[in-house]
Amino acid sequence: MTKQHTILYLDGVSVAFDGFKAISNLSLTLGRNEMRAIIGPNGAGKTTMMDIITGKTRPDIGDVYFDGVHDLTRLDEADIANLGVGRKFQKPTVFEMHTVEDNIALSLKSPRGVFAALFDLRSAEAQGRIDDILEMVRLSARRGEKAANLSHGQKQWLEIGMLLAQDPKLLLVDEPVAGMTDAETEETGRLLKKIAQTHSVIVVEHDMHFVRELDVKVTCLHEGSVLSEGSLDFVSSDERVIEVYLGR
Amino acid sequence: MIAARLLKNGIDRRIAATIALLVGAAVLVPVLHLAVPESSPFHIPAHAVVLFGKYLCYALLALALDLVWGYCGILSLGHGAFFALGGYAMGMYLMRQIGDRGVYANPVLPDFMVFLNWKELPWFWHGFDQFWFAAAAIVLVPGALAFGFGWLAFRSRVTGVYLSIITQALTYALLLAFFRNDMGFGGNNGLTDFKDILGFPVQAPATRAALFAATALALAAFIAVTAMVVGSKLGKLMVAVRDAESRTRFVGWRPEHIKLFAFTLSAVMAGIAGALYVPQVGIINPSEFAPANSIEVVIWVAIGGRGTILGPILGAMLVNWTKSWFTAALPDFWLFALGALFVAVTLFLPKGVIGMWDQWRAARRSRVDGVVPAIGTQPRQSLGTEAAE
């Protein structure tokens, strides 16, 4: 796949913290409207990879391109977010003191200037978008409540809803079903698949049942680089992957 | 514009009542001071007018700090610096108004410059004979300092206690600088012995009453402005930055810009408070820059209730009234009381008086008719703690 046809293109990326190589020579590409699951043991570099894509961490070396043209190593978090990269954290992070509706409203794609925000009056169109998203993440009924009062699973959904409100092209979703009930997990899987119809998605997940349910290409990371890539069956039968997970 | 916004967002009844009260006081206090004879029980004596005028200035300063700390999570330990800079700008205007009525009767140079044997006015004193110029400086000097400082600090993501410490260092540096005679601000003694403001004698009862009214109206106006700002989307973003800065960043906002706006606006408010303060107390000197002063403001806000609009106002009044009482009755115990207040508020009253009151009322209401409590925009746990740990 050439760079122009990818939504995300990482080539030869390395980063070290005080000598510890968190990512080493990582190369990975993601097509438009593709959903990819990333697995790997703790310390494989999954979160650091997300940090690099979203501009939180600068790679020491290597190329990171978004949508074939945008060099992400030169941009900061806000720029990258506004280009259309949404990120859900491992630990659900929402604006706890605001209502569910305000959480979505603050994330909604809009001019990001200070004075635009100061004089912003919510348009009917924006309200329509908010309603749609709340419907999609099944939080319409709790729209007036403070986000702090939501359950863990509902916060995960709210965060996904906030990502959608940004109208991103690429969503990075870190452990979306951690701490969810089975029913919630199933619901989340359905939601992500629906999102993937119109967006590119990277899902980092430990739950293999969930990954199987997603039924997408899987990339296994280990010690900061790609260990194996392919269907879940292929990856899970890869000798090296088994070794890493089971420590044989 | 502001009025339209307030109407659109619906203004809190208590805030509206407070604004009305302040406007009422701006009318009533001058009348009771000037028109009612001294023998009447309704007469307000001069010292009370000055005292309450001073409290209102403090309230405005507290409101300014609350905007950055309570809503935006920036604990500034240097807000006294902006207050003092506004005060100095006003003081410079008042010094120039003295003209040749000073001890040395120099028509241009203030007394302290004659005393230091200076031959001409330093460049930065030019223009301060005009009120409009001084008024511009009152807004621009604190605003520009806050903008420059904030731009540097927020851009490099200095947060939490680090930020608090460097704001303290800022006011400390200014304290040292203003103590120097050759800075040209009167050194240790500061600026004092004012005569006129806008052509009216500063000490005259009518001027005193007018200054009080101006302060009350300024406070009322800034309560409205603050209410409008925190009620807007930007205000919600401030709270968002306070509670989850990186989330705000990852949905595409720039927390540094949001903070910079709040910090600069807040500094301007503090500067105006200082400018109103100086003609009422009749002096401005470098001790206003003392780090201890700035920290004291924090406790006013904390005890009233940060993240609320009326909290800082209530807190400033309450603490300063107590301080006046203590310094008259038990001067040696004031620092004990103040110290204990810092400890007690942080331990037992993290939401301040207003927060406690709201919580109590909400709890009672929910008991009565099962409504889920919804309280202000106060943080649940802590403010601006994201960075530390």
Add this chain to the structure above:
Amino acid sequence: MTISAPKYPASPTILVAALLAVLTLVVFAPSVRADEAVVRAGLAKFATAKGFGEVEAAVRELAATGDPAVSKPLAALSEGNLYVRKSDAAVFIATSNGETLSLADPLTGAEAGTAKAGEMAKVRVNNAVRGAIRAVSGSLTLGSGDAGVRLAAANAIFSRPDPNTIDALDAAIAKETDATVKARMQIARSSSVLASDRSDEEKSAAIKLISGLGSREALNLLTSFQSNAPDRLKEEAASAIRSINGTLMAWDVAQNVWYGISLGSVLLLAAIGLAITFGVMGVINMAHGEMVMLGAYTTFAVQEAIRATAPGLLDYSLIAALPCAFVVAAAVGIAVERGIIRFLYGRPLETLLATWGVSLILQQAVRTIFGPTNREVANPSWMSGGFEIGQLAITWNRLWIVAFSLAVFALLLLISNRSAWGLQMRAVTQNRRMAASMGIRTPWVDAFTFGLGSGIAGIAGVALSQIGNVSPNLGQGYIIDSFMVVVFGGVGNLWGTLLGAMSLGIANKFLEPYAGAVLGKIIVLVLIILFIQKRPRGLFALKGRAVEA
């Protein structure tokens, strides 16, 4: 003052002492004594000498005895205080008391009664005789048996160059065996050569020798020589002056570095406890300065107690105060941690405010107990005074504080890196949650860390009591600088604190001469604010994911 004390290149106090003053002191130094009778006979010649020529001859004859004791009558002669009693031709040193003269034996200085002015005749001298006296007396002390005396003599000549001393110096240099003294004599000779009418070649050699000295006196000497030197030598002198200026500048730098290290070690003492608590607990203890203040007051109290009970041990009061100050401050620190801070866990800004409240209470408490005025803690004798290395002035109290702070630093390093407790402390600094789940009792680590940090502040107070007044506001004066050290050095690494303290100390002292103390401080504060732009978490910040968790 005894002359045998200074051994090496001359302190200014010695240099400014006049030659004649040195000569009188020589009497007390052990030396080769000639037969007293011979000396007395020589002295008697002054009674019979006719004309200046004979007086001069008598001076030389007296000097020829080689007895340093003769410098006393010679000095008196030079000052016009040598008299002859008309009745018995006895020679005395006399001082006038109006009508009468008090007499003293010329050799021993013992009192010998009084006499009317008319009974005495002054031994008259002219410039030639005075010159002869200077020349011979230089050679006299230059020949002293004591190296210290010879050195002082050379120094005296150096500070008052005199062409008449050249011959004596030449003789002394030839005999001299002590290298230091010899070098000094050569310098002295050079200075005299410059003042003489010797050849340009000799003077040029002299300039070289003097410029090698690189001291302020050498600079003065050459500057005054340059003003009326022949053109050819002028240039040489100018270049020598330049070279001396360079040397002096280097000494100035060294002096500033020393002052900076001295200030830095004070900052290190004040800041290191703060850095430890900030590093481990993530809280800023605004009452840290008050812990320093408590330490200083403890020192005061201990000293007063010793003064009252055992004044003989006063010199050791500081040593007794160290453990007391540590315990007092640590106890208060632990009480604050257990009583307040642990309830504000994970809320660093609230902790900052609460500890500020504690600082107000502590200040007022001390003011109530000890009064608002400054208290003075006496310096023990072993911390008073100072010494010099080249052009570097070093006081003992500063030196002790530098040594002390480095010792404290080393001890903390040892605790942090070698003890189990230090390991726990570092574990909590890096990842509190992980440390807790590994079974480390984080509340205990917190309490002890806070106690340790406060205790160190307490002993910092002992040191600070030696360089300033002890007042309730003592802590406030250091707290902001300490914060700056922590901000600059970063947390979680003691070396960062050391480097931060020393760089701030040195930067302050280097800026002071150019900008003044206050402006220097302001510049440093501004530089730190700018520095934070580049390194928001200080020089030695922890990196990686754990920090942001």
